Amino acid sequence: MKPATPKGTRDFGPQEVFKRNYIFSVIKKVFEKYAFLPLETPAMELLSTLSGKYGDEGDQLLFKILKNGDFLEKADAFDNYKKMAFQICEKGLRYDLTIPFARYVAMNRHALTFPFKRYQIQTVWRGDKPQKGRYQEFYQCDVDVVGSNAMLQEAELVCIYDEVFANLHLPVQIRLNNRKILAGIAEVANISDKFMAMTIALDKLDKVGVEGVKKELLGRDIPEAATEFIFKIIQTSSMEQIKKLLQSSPLALEGIAEYEEIMAFLATMPLKNEVVFDISLARGLNYYTGTIFEVLTPAVQIGSLGGGGRYADLTGLFGLPDMSGVGVSFGAERIYDVLEELQLFPETAFSQVEVIFISFDAATLRMAFAYAQQLRAAGICTDIYPDPETKLKKQMKFANDKNAKYVLIIGEEELKNNTISVKNMRDGVQEVMSFTEFYNTLTQS
Amino acid sequence: MKPATPKGTRDFGPQEVFKRNYIFSVIKKVFEKYAFLPLETPAMELLSTLSGKYGDEGDQLLFKILKNGDFLEKADAFDNYKKMAFQICEKGLRYDLTIPFARYVAMNRHALTFPFKRYQIQTVWRGDKPQKGRYQEFYQCDVDVVGSNAMLQEAELVCIYDEVFANLHLPVQIRLNNRKILAGIAEVANISDKFMAMTIALDKLDKVGVEGVKKELLGRDIPEAATEFIFKIIQTSSMEQIKKLLQSSPLALEGIAEYEEIMAFLATMPLKNEVVFDISLARGLNYYTGTIFEVLTPAVQIGSLGGGGRYADLTGLFGLPDMSGVGVSFGAERIYDVLEELQLFPETAFSQVEVIFISFDAATLRMAFAYAQQLRAAGICTDIYPDPETKLKKQMKFANDKNAKYVLIIGEEELKNNTISVKNMRDGVQEVMSFTEFYNTLTQS
Numbered sequence A, B: 001m002k003p004a005t006p007k008g009t010r011d012f013g014p015q016e017v018f019k020r021n022y023i024f025s026v027i028k029k030v031f032e033k034y035a036f037l038p039l040e041t042p043a044m045e046l047l048s049t050l051s052g053k054y055g056d057e058g059d060q061l062l063f064k065i066l067k068n069g070d071f072l073e074k075a076d077a078f079d080n081y082k083k084m085a086f087q088i089c090e091k092g093l094r095y096d097l098t099i100p101f102a103r104y105v106a107m108n109r110h111a112l113t114f115p116f117k118r119y120q121i122q123t124v125w126r127g128d129k130p131q132k133g134r135y136q137e138f139y140q141c142d143v144d145v146v147g148s149n150a151m152l153q154e155a156e157l158v159c160i161y162d163e164v165f166a167n168l169h170l171p172v173q174i175r176l177n178n179r180k181i182l183a184g185i186a187e188v189a190n191i192s193d194k195f196m197a198m199t200i201a202l203d204k205l206d207k208v209g210v211e212g213v214k215k216e217l218l219g220r221d222i223p224e225a226a227t228e229f230i231f232k233i234i235q236t237s238s239m240e241q242i243k244k245l246l247q248s249s250p251l252a253l254e255g256i257a258e259y260e261e262i263m264a265f266l267a268t269m270p271l272k273n274e275v276v277f278d279i280s281l282a283r284g285l286n287y288y289t290g291t292i293f294e295v296l297t298p299a300v301q302i303g304s305l306g307g308g309g310r311y312a313d314l315t316g317l318f319g320l321p322d323m324s325g326v327g328v329s330f331g332a333e334r335i336y337d338v339l340e341e342l343q344l345f346p347e348t349a350f351s352q353v354e355v356i357f358i359s360f361d362a363a364t365l366r367m368a369f370a371y372a373q374q375l376r377a378a379g380i381c382t383d384i385y386p387d388p389e390t391k392l393k394k395q396m397k398f399a400n401d402k403n404a405k406y407v408l409i410i411g412e413e414e415l416k417n418n419t420i421s422v423k424n425m426r427d428g429v430q431e432v433m434s435f436t437e438f439y440n441t442l443t444q445s
Helices: A014-033 A055-061 A081-088 A098-107 A151-167 A179-188 A192-202 A205-219 A224-235 A239-245 A250-266 A332-341 A362-377 A392-401 A412-417 A435-444 B014-033 B055-061 B081-088 B098-107 B151-167 B179-188 B192-202 B205-219 B224-235 B239-245 B250-266 B332-341 B362-377 B392-401 B412-417 B435-444
Strands: A044-046 A064-066 A089-093 A116-125 A137-146 A173-178 A274-277 A291-296 A306-311 A325-330 A355-359 A382-384 A406-410 A420-424 A430-433 B044-046 B064-066 B089-093 B116-125 B137-146 B173-178 B274-277 B291-296 B306-311 B325-330 B355-359 B382-384 B406-410 B420-424 B430-433
Touching: A014 A116, A014 A137, A014 A151, A014 A332, A044 A098, A081 A089, A098 A116, A098 A137, A137 A151, A137 A332, A151 A173, A151 A250, A151 A291, A151 A306, A151 A325, A151 B362, A173 A179, A173 A250, A179 A192, A179 A224, A179 A250, A192 A205, A192 A224, A205 A224, A224 A239, A239 A250, A250 A274, A250 A291, A250 B362, A355 A362, A355 A392, A362 A382, A362 A406, A362 A412, A362 A435, A362 B151, A362 B250, A406 A412, A406 A435, A420 A435, A430 A435, B014 B116, B014 B137, B014 B151, B014 B332, B044 B098, B081 B089, B098 B116, B098 B137, B137 B151, B137 B332, B151 B173, B151 B250, B151 B291, B151 B306, B151 B325, B173 B179, B173 B250, B179 B192, B179 B224, B179 B250, B192 B205, B192 B224, B205 B224, B224 B239, B239 B250, B250 B274, B250 B291, B355 B362, B355 B392, B362 B382, B362 B406, B362 B412, B362 B435, B406 B412, B406 B435, B420 B435, B430 B435
Parallel strands: A173 A274, A355 A382, A355 A406, B173 B274, B355 B382, B355 B406
Antiparallel strands: A044 A089, A064 A089, A064 B064, A116 A137, A137 A325, A173 A291, A291 A306, A306 A325, A406 A420, A420 A430, B044 B089, B064 B089, B116 B137, B137 B325, B173 B291, B291 B306, B306 B325, B406 B420, B420 B430
């Protein structure tokens, strides 16, 4: 049998785990300073929790888990696999972190203190067709607050984005919009029934420019007059101008006021990245009802590194209505790729073998072990080649492959004289000294 | 719809995540000093990787994942659910960390440097009947080395157990045995065909004592003479005596020599916990072939906190024969319960809100945010009650529920005078001072 992982899944070897944990530790440290608390939910959720939450396509992409035991006992839909699936499965794998969070908040409403700020970094599973850069199992990294309508929350999330990417040494642009402004534009242009078509066209502004959007709008059956109106709005960079154009829509003005309140919080902050208003931003429109966030980097040609927004009713689906939530997520996979491409992973992200011992028989191996334990007690990452009968060349190759800083050789001579031979693998210099001398140099540096 | 998690699964709230991460961070730190490297494998493995590896019972307990799309297309075993399962599923959830590790090593044999030392801390899933303390989704924490027959590895694993539990401030006893010794006893007693029965009886030594084991042996159709022989062995605490009794079995003597080699490595080590030979230890016998480990604590009435052993052929199942592996695991769930019961979780294991701001209108809230950002920039965990119109009493309750150390109140008066009111929540004392004064006290302490 040729061993393999399922399509769309990956093993993460040591280097990848270290690098990913570096990203997560930078992110977590910022989250925790802002008083967000960690939550972990089960990989398996009830299908009743998951299904119907991600649209028809999402329902198809959910990984469903077969009931244990005789799952056929109560099944009869042998000619309808969609129906059959729900007869023979009652659990599915987590598809995102938002629905489990909402489920958790609703379940624990009486025990939690609101506003409740939580972060969650866990894998999710989706049965998408595997392709380059798209996996069936991947990490999500979400930070949300539920139970507060205050724009302070949005301001904090902008600061979190700013600080995380600054700490990762990755310059970004943080873009904001508000679903209410978009709805207001459609309202004033009298095309509320074509809202989705309008946002899909607007979403292409980055790619096709203002003239391109105009063509898109017309191509999507949006009347000439409405198209001209939208064209005027996306051409202006003045918020005052936009306000004037949308003054007949209380909803749009509310969205603009929210945006301005966020910016008032940020006005005096020493942000390290640019925060901009982007009227074309429309992600995740199906459930966002207020602010919309997106993060892009000018450093690399890649999609967004994160995004999020506010939803007026996060937990209503689970019987807890009128709880407004706002949150953003970090696209861990893409951030990983960008840091890799720009070589921004610091050397300290890796646990590295500092010392490897080489010995030649049972007695020198025991000596090596005794010394190694002293180094380990001092917190130094140390390894021992375990088979002393192995040829020196092969033992040295092992030390080389492991990228050790020092190789400590204990032979018969060294054992007799109570010394060790220290080879510095960076400069190749080899010296004989006492173990204490080596220990002191290493632990005092 | 009443929200719920599937039976046998749990949400981990903030306190639980912090506590569990404390355990894992203590463990990881030790693993990494011993040059073990982290590995993460996918939650989903091919059923061809998983099935047949855990016995018939294990196959039934595997969670199988329904194929995406029309899974019924190629299915016809509508009257045989066991057969049907393999027609409609091709993936299953990870059942342990050993098989995925073996699969990974076999897949990456040409890229890895041997001996390869890896640790892995991930969840596994088993369809056991849920009951108190037994879950369908739980963490495992394994450390293994593959590609070395040296007893040095066993000695290192004993030291790792010793150091981890010392660092957790939990006294333990580390028990060792060797499968070869057990096989040798059966051989000399001429009951090799009753090997399993013998080990099951021996395994009860702790519970029923030597006389009890004698009864067990006789009850399991082990002849009187063999029973007397085994009785003699378990009554002696002298390894020399045991050697004499088993001298006709080269296999037993090999096992004893291995044990003695481990103890020779440990002889000069300043271990903090007791290491004992336990001839009744027989865990996981189906695949262990050499040393067997178990860790128990005298502090609490609970099962073993960890165990493991050596297996002569770890990766043979995946086409890479003759690779000996040895490893141990930490029972994270039980360790958690024991630390909880003995109140051994340190206060530093939790991220705690140090400062919470309270304000009364838009202007004081903006001031609070500006101050909060300065504290956060200094690494201090800070929160802000986001709705300034809320009554003081309710805001104070929030700060209380969050267990904040300081509450910083900014009212109209404070804003005008450029001061803050600081309430120390530990002693209840409230003082008025400048923010700089407070900042300096906090950051310089």
